[in-house]
Amino acid sequence: MEQVNPTRMEMIRKRAQIKLAEQGRDLLREKMDALIQEFFRIMESVSDSRERLERIADSAYRSLLIAQAVDDPVTLKSASFATKRHIALDIRGKNVMGVPVPIIERERFSLTVMDRGYSPIGVSGRIDEATEKFESEIDLIIALAETETALRRLGEEIQMNRRRVNALEQVLIPELKRQAKYIKITIEEREREDLYRLKKVKRILQKKRSAQPAE
Amino acid sequence: MDYGYINARIRGMHSRLFDRKAYDALIIRQDIPSIITELEKTPYKKEIEEANILYSGITAIEYALRKNLVNTYRKILGLVQGELAEKYIVIFLNRWDVQNIKTILRGKKIHASQDEIKECLIPAGELDEATLNELLKQPDVRAVVDLLATWEQPYALPLTDYIDEYSENRDLVILEYALDKYYYQKALEAAKGKSTEEKIVRRLIRREIDANNIKSVIRIINDNVDWDDAKNLFLEGGLRIDLERFEKMIESGNLESALKYLDGTPYYFLSYLPPEALASGRISVFEKELDSYIISNNTGTFRLDPLSIGVIIGYIWAKYSEIINIRIIARCKHAGVSDEDLEAELIHV
Known part of the structure; x- marks a missing residue:
């Protein structure tokens, strides 16, 4: 146990510390509840999006396979030269219960047949279909990047909060209570000693007084 | 002959x-x-x-x-x-030239390496490997067009007409549209006579133009493209799909109604596809049907007059x-x- 001064002042300080620690624990618990609620809300949408992503990815790879099989991979590569471009993303942040989460601003990546950079007359619809599905996949991946990052950060914050609550609940508050109890016991012990000492002194004095001859 | x-x-x-x-x-x-x-x-x-x-x-x-x-x-x-048939066979093989030129232009636009572009070339047309290699050595899109013009290649014509517009917008689609339209225009021009050979060739080309226009309609409807942009995709010279029908199909707004306009044409089978195929709007489903129809018709020319161009064309498509x-x-x-x-x-x- 930490060295503590068993004084009344220390006792008052420890009690104040216990009260503060318990308030902190309750606040952290409330925050954790709110974070968990938010976490599950986002997780629901993430798992929906994940399933959708898997479905789109399967379908995109199937379309790619057919396009490669029918149109030859070199024709696909040629079309890909025309569609090569960068994805511009604007990433900002927002606060969810004090947790910074990203907001990814993007224009829809999916394009129409007129904007893909090649003449649709010479490129088969199979290639277009594969392109379209991969564009949708990219859109979904970007959306997922936003929600999954938010989810990860919320998860980390929940874990950190839980560690804090546990530390308060299982280490700090019991320790403070032990210290307060120790101070209380020590003070009471000291009071009893003082009382006993006073009684003893009183008895000695009484004895002395009764032993003295009456004047 | x-x-x-x-x-x-x-x-x-x-x-x-x-x-x-x-x-x-x-x-x-x-x-x-x-x-x-x-x-x-x-x-x-x-x-x-x-x-x-x-x-x-x-x-x-x-x-x-x-x-x-x-x-x-x-x-x-x-x-x-050296035979008369060469003129007609070249029409069918020229599509590879158009594809190769497009690939080179696309590659040059994004500064892809020569090897990377070369991998994507299929020298099955009139432009042989040596010619394509020379085009590959050019530094940019304009130089490729200039070299084609210097060699007096027919494909230089549409490209030189639109190269300035391309330079302003940096949009390769302008050159690609020009090449596609020129290819079909040149093909119809080469087969405009009244001989049996030319009739066979012309019919095949016009049917292919129809198929391309129908594919364009499906894509335009799926992507809700404006008529102003959509009309650029129309290829003239088709057998049954003229600009009026093309516009009506697009303006009908949905695939089911658009395909109804094909009733009474050889392409009516598209509107009788299973409802789930129609509902999905997947271009590949329609394209597969159309391609099968075109290939089946074109390979069928093999069984026409045994002493006509049909045998060669039929074989080209069957091999493909x-x-x-x-x-x-x-x-x-x-x-x-x-x-x-x-x-x-x-x-x-």
Whole structure:
């Protein structure tokens, strides 16, 4: 146990510390509840999006396979030269219960047949279909990047909060209570000693007084 | 012109095309090495052996198929060289030239390396490998167009007309549209006469233009493209789809109503596809039906007059569909697609 001064002042300080620690624990618990609620809300949408992503990815790879099989991979590569471009993303942040989460601003990546950079007359619809599905996949991946990052950060914050609550609940508050109890016991012990000492002194004095001859 | 000798040679080549039994022999193979072994027993032997030295697996098969296509088309060009038929055969092979020029322009626009662009070229048309290599050495899009113009290549005409517009917008679609439209315009021009040959060729081209216009309509409706942009995709010269029908189909707003406009045309079968195909709006479903129709019609010319251009054209298309089917089998086996699904993807077997 930490060295503590068993004084009344220390006792008052420890009690104040216990009260503060318990308030902190309750606040952290409330925050954790709110974070968990938010976490599950986002997780629901993430798992929906994940399933959708898997479905789109399967379908995109199937379309790619057919396009490669029918149109030859070199024709696909040629079309890909025309569609090569960068994805511009604007990433900002927002606060969810004090947790910074990203907001990814993007224009829809999916394009129409007129904007893909090649003449649709010479490129088969199979290639277009594969392109379209991969564009949708990219859109979904970007959306997922936003929600999954938010989810990860919320998860980390929940874990950190839980560690804090546990530390308060299982280490700090019991320790403070032990210290307060120790101070209380020590003070009471000291009071009893003082009382006993006073009684003893009183008895000695009484004895002395009764032993003295009456004047 | 005497088609006797040429058509006899072509019929000989046609007899070596894959029949149902040959496809089945490929389909029952479980993996790529055994498909390669099977192909070594076919007329693809020479190209497969060459490809096996350079590549392995599916890449080797695809390389061999491309090489075989190029060799076959070059052989046909050699057979008809100097004959009247050359003019018509060139029309069908020119699509590879258009594709190759587009690939070079696309590659040059994004500054892809020469090797990277070269990988994507299929010198099955009039522009041979040496010519394409020279084009590849050019530093940018304008230099490619200038070189084509210097060589007085016909494709330089539409490109020089639109190169300034391209320079302003940096949008390659302008040049690609020009090339596509020029290709069909040139093809119709070459086959505008009244001879039986020209009638056969013209009919095939016009049918292909129709198919392209129908495919464009489906894409335009799926993507809700404005009429102002959409009309750029219209190809003139089709058999049954003129600008008026094209516009009506687009303005109908949905696929089901648009396809109703095909009733009474040879393409009516598209509006009778299963409802789920219509509802999905998947272009590949419609495209497969249209491609099958076109390939079936074009390969059918083989059975027309045995002393006409039809035999050669029929063979060119039959060879093309054979190569597509072998590639489908190889790719599907590579990806572990079931035999049932693989069979469904085959085109006009």
